[in-house]
Amino acid sequence: MTTLDDLCSTVLKSLTAAGFTDVTATCRSDTSVIATVPAARSAWAEFALASHTVLRLADRAGRARYALFPARDDSTPYSRTVYFCATRPGLAPKGAGQVLCHTVRIVPGVNTEADIPKALAAALFNDSRRAGDITVTRLA
Numbered sequence: 324m325t326t327l328d329d330l331c332s333t334v335l336k337s338l339t340a341a342g343f344t345d346v347t348a349t350c351r352s353d354t355s356v357i358a359t360v361p362a363a364r365s366a367w368a369e370f371a372l373a374s375h376t377v378l379r380l381a382d383r384a385g386r387a388r389y390a391l392f393p394a395r396d397d398s399t400p401y402s403r404t405v406y407f408c409a410t411r412p413g414l415a416p417k418g419a420g421q422v423l424c425h426t427v428r429i430v431p432g433v434n435t436e437a438d439i440p441k442a443l444a445a446a447l448f449n450d451s452r453r454a455g456d457i458t459v460t461r462l463a
Contacts, residue, residue, distance in 0.1 A: 330393050331356045341371035359386040376435045381460045392436045400430045404463040405439055411456045413448045422460055
């Protein structure tokens with residue numbers, strides 16, 4: 324399993340090599356690295372981070388935010404608690420404009436944290452194709 328410090332270093336190298344001079348990457352507890360870049364360059368950051376397991380988080384203060392996860396060595400399923408907002412038709416009125424919370428099961432070899440928006444869309448709208456209607460704000 325890649326350590327978070329190694330992942331953080333690799334993320335910084337990837338983004339720096341892609342021309343980012345204003346980038347941050349910090350380890351978050353023992354589960355992920357959070358990287359931020361200027362929001363105006365988010366498409367380029369997504370390209371630079373494509374080789375990693377990445378979950379796009381909601382932008383904050385003009386910064387695009389990404390949660391990156393190390394590869395796991397074992398195949399034991401685990402869960403992530405996800406806080407998110409959802410938009411568009413099909414959302415219950417009580418959920419409109421609210422931060423919602425849902426637990427998503429990750430099964431190594433089957434899905435990763437990058438699949439969280441699809442899982443949430445399937446649970447909320449019964450349609451995984453609506454992953455674009457999900458904005459993850461944070462993970463617990």
